[in-house]
Amino acid sequence: MKSSLMLHTITRIVAFIILSFSVFLFFAGHNNPGGGFIGGLMTAAGLLLLYVSFDLKTIKRVIPFNYTTMIAIGMLLAIGTGVVSMFFGDAYLTQYFDYFQLPILGETELTTALPFDLGIYLVVVGVALLSILTIAEDDA
């Protein structure tokens, strides 16, 4: 495909907006709509836009992750969060939260649901990109 100047220029700007909004969605997820799954899908969409507008090889140089490893790490993180509560003598997947005073953010709610969600986020990004890229590479 011929590379299109317009697509390239817009992608450079829009990809940043999508990626930063996906991070916002990810953090909103605890008490508001959002979370690891939606944030992960949006991140995958943003990255996919980069893959579509530039070509596979260029982006692979920019993002040198192995997505299979990413899925595995994400799953370990999510499962591991559940396991932690077992060491405290609670049921699997029990969640804990408390409020902390942090330097810049002020009073913040920190929960064990966050690393769990981060795990989901990594798995979703990994699965979405891995399946699409596998099909794409098959064709090339």
Place this chain on the structure above:
Amino acid sequence: MNNIVILPILLPLIVGVVLLLFAKNLKVQRVISGITMFALLGISLYLAHIVYYEGIKTLELGNWPAPFGIVLVADLLSSFMVLLTGIVGIVCLYFGFKTLSEARLKGYFLPFYLFLITGVNGAFLTGDLFNLFVFFEVMLISSYILIVHGGTKYQLRESLKYVIINIVASGLFIVGVAYIYAVTGTLNMADISVKVAELEQQGVLNVIAILFLLVFGMKGALFPLYFWLPKSYFGPPSAIAGLFGGLLTKVGIYCIIRVFTLIFYHDVAFTHHTVIMILAGATMFFGVLGAVSQFDFKRILSFHIISQVGYMIMGLAIFTPLALAGALYHIAHNIFVKSALFLYAGATQKVTGTTDLKKMGGLLKTHPFLGWTFFVAAMAMAGIPPLSGFFSKFALVLSGIQEEQYYIVFVGLFVGILTLFSMMKIFIYAFWGEQKLTDEEAKERKIGSVVVTILPLVALAVIMGLAAEPVFVYLLQVSEQILDPSNYINSVLKE
């Protein structure tokens, strides 16, 4: 709060994920998964032990109380099934180590093997209907991958049908779950049981009961929904076919038994004595007819899965403690022996290079170890005393006569004869007759170390037969526990 209940699900899941990190290093994968399966067996043994001595164990995940959160329940039946999974899981894995090529093993075979075990154990242990669906999907998605693993043309063609039929079944499953939620307003199985008892099972609840029977019947290969099974189990390598043939259909059967003893047990004359009874007879009969007509090692065994499933459902249809104990004994017997026979088919294929019975012959002379141990397994399958198959059929037939269900007893006995006939057919064609291999070929193709990995299953079939008395004492307790749903309900809802 008993975190031990989740370990049979958690352990294979975590290890499966860890194996993803070692995708390139086959040796590490083998060692880790080999050790894991033994650890899993140990955990399942311990679980079965404490459930037997201390009663039903439940775990409310995330500390959310029972009818609202997801509960895991290990009663005698679940812990028994988890134990069986552990045993057959080890044997098929080590058989796979011996027989599968490196190229196959490298394609994420072992992680998905462990994910399959995760799904199966989860389906046995969960106490929540929607969660059961989720674990079914975990199991099915892993099974899609394992059944197509290797990617031969035959596998791709047949596994497409397998995927489609299972997606249809899963869709109907969701419909059933939605219906029962609409009627009872809950998804916790113990809570559903309470609500169904209050509503009295009639009208729409009977429709839902039959819908669930249809869904689980598709997975468990009941008449008339078994058509997908023989062809799709023919494709994958024997280690996989053994695990699938032994285990996966039994998950469907387990769900039928669970649903029709815990939830839909109020209209026994209609659901059990009529619908399930007819299905049991038809499944047994048509399954074994298929087996009689085939001349291929693996295909005969695949059709036998179907006819054997009929016996298990027959136990549920008669619906007495003895009949259910017989059905459970048959499940255990069938998981061991059926897996063993599939593995023998694989071992024989290694020697002869084919599964077509007409192209084999004289293996008893060249490979006596393979031949005689196969003979023991085949006789156990056919139900020759003192091996395991005899006692399950004995209990089923006895309880059928006690309940005056003579038709099903007659079908069961007749199918037993045809089973013996088709087992003898395999033995005569493959092991007797003219020697088809040259002496040099026979000497080259040593199979002893592969057969040794199957032996634990054969030994268990023999032990189950010789120790039928204590096994039945245990299984009668299991069936009395599931025939009285208040045990299950009280331990989940803690009333």
